[in-house]
Amino acid sequence: MPETGTTTPRERYRAQVRTEVKEHAWEQIATAGASALSLNAIAKQMGLSGPALYRYFAGRDELITELIRDAYRSLADTFGAAAASGTDVTGLAHALRDWALEDPHRYFLIYGTPVPGYHAPDDVTAIASEIMAALLDACAGLPDDRPATPFDAHLAEHRQWADDHPAPSATLHRALSFWTRLHGVLSLELAGHFNGMGFDPAQLFAAELDALTGPPQAS
Amino acid sequence: MPETGTTTPRERYRAQVRTEVKEHAWEQIATAGASALSLNAIAKQMGLSGPALYRYFAGRDELITELIRDAYRSLADTFGAAAASGTDVTGLAHALRDWALEDPHRYFLIYGTPVPGYHAPDDVTAIASEIMAALLDACAGLPDDRPATPFDAHLAEHRQWADDHPAPSATLHRALSFWTRLHGVLSLELAGHFNGMGFDPAQLFAAELDALTGPPQAS
DNA sequence: TGTACATCAGTGAACGCGCGTTCACTGATGTAC
DNA sequence: TGTACATCAGTGAACGCGCGTTCACTGATGTAC
Numbered sequence: 001m002p003e004t005g006t007t008t009p010r011e012r013y014r015a016q017v018r019t020e021v022k023e024h025a026w027e028q029i030a031t032a033g034a035s036a037l038s039l040n041a042i043a044k045q046m047g048l049s050g051p052a053l054y055r056y057f058a059g060r061d062e063l064i065t066e067l068i069r070d071a072y073r074s075l076a077d078t079f080g081a082a083a084a085s086g087t088d089v090t091g092l093a094h095a096l097r098d099w100a101l102e103d104p105h106r107y108f109l110i111y112g113t114p115v116p117g118y119h120a121p122d123d124v125t126a127i128a129s130e131i132m133a134a135l136l137d138a139c140a141g142l143p144d145d146r147p148a149t150p151f152d153a154h155l156a157e158h159r160q161w162a163d164d165h166p167a168p169s170a171t172l173h174r175a176l177s178f179w180t181r182l183h184g185v186l187s188l189e190l191a192g193h194f195n196g197m198g199f200d201p202a203q204l205f206a207a208e209l210d211a212l213t214g215p216p217q218a219s
Numbered sequence: 220m221p222e223t224g225t226t227t228p229r230e231r232y233r234a235q236v237r238t239e240v241k242e243h244a245w246e247q248i249a250t251a252g253a254s255a256l257s258l259n260a261i262a263k264q265m266g267l268s269g270p271a272l273y274r275y276f277a278g279r280d281e282l283i284t285e286l287i288r289d290a291y292r293s294l295a296d297t298f299g300a301a302a303a304s305g306t307d308v309t310g311l312a313h314a315l316r317d318w319a320l321e322d323p324h325r326y327f328l329i330y331g332t333p334v335p336g337y338h339a340p341d342d343v344t345a346i347a348s349e350i351m352a353a354l355l356d357a358c359a360g361l362p363d364d365r366p367a368t369p370f371d372a373h374l375a376e377h378r379q380w381a382d383d384h385p386a387p388s389a390t391l392h393r394a395l396s397f398w399t400r401l402h403g404v405l406s407l408e409l410a411g412h413f414n415g416m417g418f419d420p421a422q423l424f425a426a427e428l429d430a431l432t433g434p435p436q437a438s
Numbered sequence: 439t440g441t442a443c444a445t446c447a448g449t450g451a452a453c454g455c456g457c458g459t460t461c462a463c464t465g466a467t468g469t470a471c
Numbered sequence: 472t473g474t475a476c477a478t479c480a481g482t483g484a485a486c487g488c489g490c491g492t493t494c495a496c497t498g499a500t501g502t503a504c
Contacts, residue, residue, distance in 0.1 A: 009467090009468085010467080010478090010479080010480095013480090014480095031335060032335055033254065033332070033334055033335050034332075035252065035255070038456075038457065039458070041456085048480095048481070049481065049482055049483070050457090051458095051461090051481080051483085052480070054458095054459075054460090055480060055481075059458070059459075060457095060458065060459095108332040108333075111407070111410070113252075113332040113410070114327075114409075114411060115252055116249065116250060116251055150422075151422050151426035151429075154419065158417040158419065159417060160415070161415070161416035161417055173426070177427065179403075179407070180403035180407055180427065181399065181403050183403045183407060184398075184402045184404070184406075185399045185403070187330075187402070187403075191331075191332070196380070197380035198377040198380055199377040199378070199380075199395075200377065203369075203370050203373050204370060204395060204399070206369075207368055207369070207370035207396075208396065210368065210370075211396075228500090228501085229445090229446080229447095229500080229501075233447095236447095257489075257490065257491085258490085258492090259489070259491075267447095267448070268448070268450070269490090269491080269492085270449075270492075270494090271447070274448075275447095278491070279490095
């Protein structure tokens with residue numbers, strides 16, 4: 001008889017079914033895309049009737065939001081763990097790539113084509129900020145060896161997103177470049193745009209990373 | 220009585236209806252996303268019955284493929300026009316950004332979340348190669364002022380995608396970085412991930428472009 | 439110029455499907471005395 | 472420990488909807504003599 005805090009058996013059962021539903025949801029997304037996600041189909045897969053799932057999710061929208069939340073949470077935790085283990089920004093980058101390759105559909109649920117009209121709830125955008133903060137922390141550890149750019153100046157006056165972070169605007173710039181460049185390589189790779197081109201996407205990723213962390217003028 | 224080559228009135232009418240269908244398709248994509256695209260809904264919008272559209276498209280799949288083809292074609296033409304007017308790579312970059320902002324959904328139809336199981340026909344991938352070739356041409360005009368990298372060496376032996384292009388691998392590397400970096404900024408901007416952050420996405424785009432074209436060590 | 443015929447755009451009915459969601463219900467599980 | 476009750480997971484039927492697609496058809500447009 002395991003004990004998990006003060007959770008009752010029923011609560012534990014509920015939680016277990018919820019996660020099971022979500023697992024099937026991810027499988028379905030991987031098979032047919034996020035837009036084809038269907039509560040009825042998940043229920044059938046689990047050997048349940050369609051309406052049964054309404055005991056666990058208010059509806060299709062809540063399930064999707066929950067998946068998005070989990071995806072963000074997972075990435076934030078990955079970054080958090082990397083930071084806790086004292087990794088530098090290079091480690092963070094590889095953690096990101098590993099995380100993305102582990103489940104491309106999860107990556108695209110966050111960073112892929114936006115759903116028209118969908119707006120993530122506040123707690124989800126809060127996790128996004130947490131991710132950004134971890135990236136900023138990591139970039140703060142980089143040597144300040146880059147010449148100042150006009151964009152740094154712009155950032156110095158437009159940094160709402162990092163108002164509670166002490167990093168100078170050069171660091172903010174670094175973090176943004178990290179984000180956009182790594183996302184650029186990763187999303188094209190995961191979408192298959194490099195297929196048949198011949199080169200190894202991992203090496204392109206590494207090259208972009210080098211350009212970000214390496215000396216201002218690589219030898 | 221206008222004359223367009225040897226096209227008959229019926230042919231012209233068919234072509235006109237086809238483009239009208241596609242226009243409504245784009246509107247629908249902008250409103251509800253590509254996955255919600257429905258032939259019946261388009262027919263209704265045009266004041267036609269559902270089956271009428273089967274005179275013009277074999278089915279939903281052919282319509283979507285056609286939209287993707289048009290999207291690629293449009294970008295290839297944009298690049299072609301920019302190149303023809305003697306623009307350098309900076310001009311190409313801004314042409315890309317303008318093209319993307321002009322219709323974000325069109326951009327995402329090409330570079331967004333891939334549809335599981337969908338495979339673009341050969342003529343579409345040919346247009347993609349055409350786009351890549353234009354980018355390579357433009358990058359060939361850049362000064363060769365970058366230090367050689369390990370990835371350059373890798374590319375020298377893995378360049379199937381540019382086999383018929385005379386550019387050295389350093390140029391290929393340049394083109395790939397262009398592609399991935401600009402896509403990185405653009406796709407995050409279009410998806411709204413910079414919303415509320417405060418800075419101007421156009422300036423981040425410009426900064427990334429500067430890093431690509433500017434001196435190896437910016438003053 | 440007029441008539442006979444072929445082409446083809448568009449219709450309406452129909453098929454089968456799966457969706458999200460609600461509702462009244464059964465039956466099992468847990469709780470209180 | 473046993474009994475009465477409340478909670479709640481899950482069911483099956485139903486509603487209304489829209490989808491892609493086929494089919495036999497009508498009626499207008501174009502073509503050939």
